[in-house]
Amino acid sequence: MAQKLFLEERLDQITSLLHEQGRVSVADLSERFGVSPVTIRNDLGTLEQQGRLIRTHGGAMPSPILGTELPAFALRKELHLPQKEKIGEAAAALVRDGDSIALDASTTAWQIARHLKDRQELTVVTNGLFVALEFLDSPGVTVVMPGGSLRVASASLVGDQGAGILERYHVQKGFFGAGGFTLQEGLTDTSQYEVELKRRMVQRSKQVIAVIDSSKWGQVTFASLTVVDELDHVISDRAAPSDMVNELRKSGVRVTLVG
DSSP: OOOOOOHHHHHHHHHHHHHHHSOEEHHHHHHHHTOOHHHHHHHHHHHHHTTSEEEETTEEEEOTTGGGTOOHHHHHTTTTHHHHHHHHHHHHTTOOTTOEEEEOSSHHHHHHHHTOTTOSSEEEEEOBHHHHHTTTTOTTEEEEOOOOEEEGGGTEEESHHHHHHHTTOOEEEEEEOOSEEETTTEEEESOHHHHHHHHHHHHTEEEEEEEOOGGGBTOOOSEEEEOGGGOSEEEEETTSOHHHHHHHHHTTOEEEEEO
């Protein structure tokens, strides 16, 4: 009897199978995991967006850079890199000396961090290991990490331990990436564990700012992070769908497009 797994566990196992076999098929994966072919095709689409595979007819093969055995974060940060760099720069421009902010563990948040190293009296709350490491040589920046369990796929700390600590803090601005964004579902992400902690960060942020490149628009992933009504500002690139951008602005959400 096939064992059913949470989405993120299934994605990790599919990636492992690609390493071992060099190729996977929708039919075999559907039988192995006890889910529908449609679900498997959605999984392969998610992994393709993360740079972990290339879709083929009826299945998938490893990404050319998968063989380097770089962590998933290193793979993802190369996807849509020019857009993420510009989004990160625009987001960082909103941060002033003396601010307190939240940054999630997304690759776009990492781009924001790269532009904040010289800020003074800045407090950064983050669960992202690579985000925190950007500030090792920044004496003017205090980094607060919530603790928890290490999630290797995102190089982040997740879990109830960290979520409880976040209740002590209030930040002026929170910056959040996502795996998908629609007007109906808002921001969604692939990991329920990641989303549970990010939800707490959203709740502790006076301003909630989405930082998402245009590839995320119109996509819905596994776990809900925040609805549109909770967003104050969305920063994206100019390829974002104009109809969605217009609807957001009509609803009172500030939208900044870069590039």
